[in-house]
Amino acid sequence: MAxxxxxxxxxxxxxxxxxxxxxxxxxxxxxxxxxxICAVGDLPKGSLYYHFPKGKEQIAIAVIDAAKHxxxxxxxxxxxxxxxxxxxxxxxxxxFAQNLEQSEFNKGCPITTINLEMAGTSDxxxxxxxxxxxxxxxLCTGVFRDAGxxxxxxxxxxxxxxxxVEGAMILARAQRDVSPILRAAPxxxxxVA
Amino acid sequence: MAxxxxxxxxxxxxxxxxxxxxxxxxxxxxxxxxxxICAVGDLPKGSLYYHFPKGKEQIAIAVIDAAKHxxxxxxxxxxxxxxxxxxxxxxxxxxFAQNLEQSEFNKGCPITTINLEMAGTSDxxxxxxxxxxxxxxxLCTGVFRDAGxxxxxxxxxxxxxxxxVEGAMILARAQRDVSPILRAAPxxxxxVA
Amino acid sequence: MAxxxxxxxxxxxxxxxxxxxxxxxxxxxxxxxxxxICAVGDLPKGSLYYHFPKGKEQIAIAVIDAAKHxxxxxxxxxxxxxxxxxxxxxxxxxxFAQNLEQSEFNKGCPITTINLEMAGTSDxxxxxxxxxxxxxxxLCTGVFRDAGxxxxxxxxxxxxxxxxVEGAMILARAQRDVSPILRAAPxxxxxVA
Amino acid sequence: MAxxxxxxxxxxxxxxxxxxxxxxxxxxxxxxxxxxICAVGDLPKGSLYYHFPKGKEQIAIAVIDAAKHxxxxxxxxxxxxxxxxxxxxxxxxxxFAQNLEQSEFNKGCPITTINLEMAGTSDxxxxxxxxxxxxxxxLCTGVFRDAGxxxxxxxxxxxxxxxxVEGAMILARAQRDVSPILRAAPxxxxxVA
DNA sequence: ACATCCGGGACAGCCCGTTCAT
DNA sequence: ATGAACGGGCTGTCCCGGATGT
Numbered sequence: 120m121a122x123x124x125x126x127x128x129x130x131x132x133x134x135x136x137x138x139x140x141x142x143x144x145x146x147x148x149x150x151x152x153x154x155x156i157c158a159v160g161d162l163p164k165g166s167l168y169y170h171f172p173k174g175k176e177q178i179a180i181a182v183i184d185a186a187k188h189x190x191x192x193x194x195x196x197x198x199x200x201x202x203x204x205x206x207x208x209x210x211x212x213x214x215f216a217q218n219l220e221q222s223e224f225n226k227g228c229p230i231t232t233i234n235l236e237m238a239g240t241s242d243x244x245x246x247x248x249x250x251x252x253x254x255x256x257x258l259c260t261g262v263f264r265d266a267g268x269x270x271x272x273x274x275x276x277x278x279x280x281x282x283x284v285e286g287a288m289i290l291a292r293a294q295r296d297v298s299p300i301l302r303a304a305p306x307x308x309x310x311v312a
Numbered sequence: 313m314a315x316x317x318x319x320x321x322x323x324x325x326x327x328x329x330x331x332x333x334x335x336x337x338x339x340x341x342x343x344x345x346x347x348x349i350c351a352v353g354d355l356p357k358g359s360l361y362y363h364f365p366k367g368k369e370q371i372a373i374a375v376i377d378a379a380k381h382x383x384x385x386x387x388x389x390x391x392x393x394x395x396x397x398x399x400x401x402x403x404x405x406x407x408f409a410q411n412l413e414q415s416e417f418n419k420g421c422p423i424t425t426i427n428l429e430m431a432g433t434s435d436x437x438x439x440x441x442x443x444x445x446x447x448x449x450x451l452c453t454g455v456f457r458d459a460g461x462x463x464x465x466x467x468x469x470x471x472x473x474x475x476x477v478e479g480a481m482i483l484a485r486a487q488r489d490v491s492p493i494l495r496a497a498p499x500x501x502x503x504v505a
Numbered sequence: 506m507a508x509x510x511x512x513x514x515x516x517x518x519x520x521x522x523x524x525x526x527x528x529x530x531x532x533x534x535x536x537x538x539x540x541x542i543c544a545v546g547d548l549p550k551g552s553l554y555y556h557f558p559k560g561k562e563q564i565a566i567a568v569i570d571a572a573k574h575x576x577x578x579x580x581x582x583x584x585x586x587x588x589x590x591x592x593x594x595x596x597x598x599x600x601f602a603q604n605l606e607q608s609e610f611n612k613g614c615p616i617t618t619i620n621l622e623m624a625g626t627s628d629x630x631x632x633x634x635x636x637x638x639x640x641x642x643x644l645c646t647g648v649f650r651d652a653g654x655x656x657x658x659x660x661x662x663x664x665x666x667x668x669x670v671e672g673a674m675i676l677a678r679a680q681r682d683v684s685p686i687l688r689a690a691p692x693x694x695x696x697v698a
Numbered sequence: 699m700a701x702x703x704x705x706x707x708x709x710x711x712x713x714x715x716x717x718x719x720x721x722x723x724x725x726x727x728x729x730x731x732x733x734x735i736c737a738v739g740d741l742p743k744g745s746l747y748y749h750f751p752k753g754k755e756q757i758a759i760a761v762i763d764a765a766k767h768x769x770x771x772x773x774x775x776x777x778x779x780x781x782x783x784x785x786x787x788x789x790x791x792x793x794f795a796q797n798l799e800q801s802e803f804n805k806g807c808p809i810t811t812i813n814l815e816m817a818g819t820s821d822x823x824x825x826x827x828x829x830x831x832x833x834x835x836x837l838c839t840g841v842f843r844d845a846g847x848x849x850x851x852x853x854x855x856x857x858x859x860x861x862x863v864e865g866a867m868i869l870a871r872a873q874r875d876v877s878p879i880l881r882a883a884p885x886x887x888x889x890v891a
Numbered sequence: 892a893c894a895t896c897c898g899g900g901a902c903a904g905c906c907c908g909t910t911c912a913t
Numbered sequence: 914a915t916g917a918a919c920g921g922g923c924t925g926t927c928c929c930g931g932a933t934g935t
Contacts, residue, residue, distance in 0.1 A: 901926105906924105
């Protein structure tokens, strides 16, 4: 049975992760200072190092992990509400497009910026990102396999579609226009048909 | 006839742009300091400020512009040496995969990291990235159109394929493996067939 | 009863203010760097930023406020030891003249230089200076009023005398000679007679 | 007869002095950069060092000298248009008060800020300021002597009145109100009566 | 256990005043 | 008379811990 009450420490820790996640999502890793995280979360600097003694990198990894579970939950929601692969793809694209627009094109993939900034510097962060990507692509692979596509192809398609969405979001952020995401839909659907 | 000799100032400026491009490419925008650029290029800080009085942002824009031309030249080279759309796609993917591997997965797209880091902060940088993306996709569009594909579809395909490559490179960096790029090839080829 | 022990932080903060006050007094606002303040006080920059998160301006305001209290205390001391208005004026002028000479004409009014440098730039600093001036002139006004001079005239005289001293100190610094201050005494005394 | 045409070099030099004078007047010495002077005057940096090879200090001295002549001319104008010592004092105060107000309290004495900032650092600048002050006070002394006041007293009065105006302008800048200048008038007049 | 204070250096980006080669 | 280069200094703020409660 789930724990009913969170200790004060857990609350602080979650708040830190939550605030850091939002800031990293919008601005990336290096543009966010620990001061800023504490200020937004209204927490003293000392608390941060109590909960994350290894510092900023550890926070980032916690954030990446949290994002992994969040997006996974979204994917499962899309899976259960979609009645066809086409609809699944539409839901997927629509969700990312919506997130972008609602945040005025500031929130794309929650971990891509961190990944690109830190992949060459911190192997722990890189690995955490790889784990998240793998998890998400794995979930999509499951969807396609459940629809009768062979294992290998299902994985390749999931990977390609996920990559396309990632890339389209990058274009969309640069152009401040979600069209690149939406224009990809019909072509991606033909691939899974 | 073209100018045979470059002035000393132009050489310094180009060196700055070149060094900054390499550093930004590998580490992104925020992780690179102006001190570092000067140190690597063996130039004093004053020179940098003389050529780029508006600072780091101005350097980044110059770098993005240089990358635009560099990639465009590569695309034209691929175009002229390819004898079919399939081969063009292969050359494209191979080139990016090769760049990644040769740099130990540190050099993906030369401007994507900057774009993601700064799109929400600097509209000038965002616009410069959008311009570069548009330029590259436009060149690909031309290739597809020359192969007989209708304008609209040519552009949509170019955009999707470019987005796929972008996304695949991100996955590849996280996984330290170029497979995601290469695995996309057959599917992208079916789209242009 | 007053607090007997100061916390470590308070001591550091006071040291910063004290060192900054001395430097600003001698060299003005812009000529003093935060690095210099830290170096003289043997403190790291982090400490400074911790106590004065808003930076140099905030330090300047703290310095102005400290100077206000310091000069006010001096004025009260002069008031209580003087037995006549004439003697009060003499003490006042003598004190400023002495400060100038002892500092080799480097320390005039502790806030005038800051005021002139920053009045047009920082309204907060300007206001802090205005507050200090008002405080000092107010104290002098009180002295004159206690000697039987009517309110309005007491204030006007206090203001004029203070202005004369300010101006005389400026001349004295330029000429490296306190005579302008001392020569003013008889005339100022006739005004209060 | 005076030279009718100025050489290009003289024009540039005068423009530099003029621009620098305005900037120093409003912001003081350290707050004005040579870049700023060149930018405002639309002149290349090289020109500045051609005309003032000793740099910023030399410019400041030229500015102080120009201010000396300018204020001296103003004093002579006041002298010739005033029909009494009282009127002379009124004209003097009114002029400074007007300058302050018209510049939104940014332009007090053209050299006091420089004097306070640099008296302890640059003896050349200090001496130039002392020379200007002496010149102005000398002119006033002449006025008083011409009105029949004995030499010594004439000089002391001139000095005191000038000091009062200096100090009153400082108060006026801090308070953003010219009243301290105007309130001094009647008392200063009684001194010369 | 948990939180907070108070530093502690290093370095960021920016811009300075200056000089040299042309 | 000037474009270019030159270092160094500015303020700000980074990420990080030891000391100190409670």
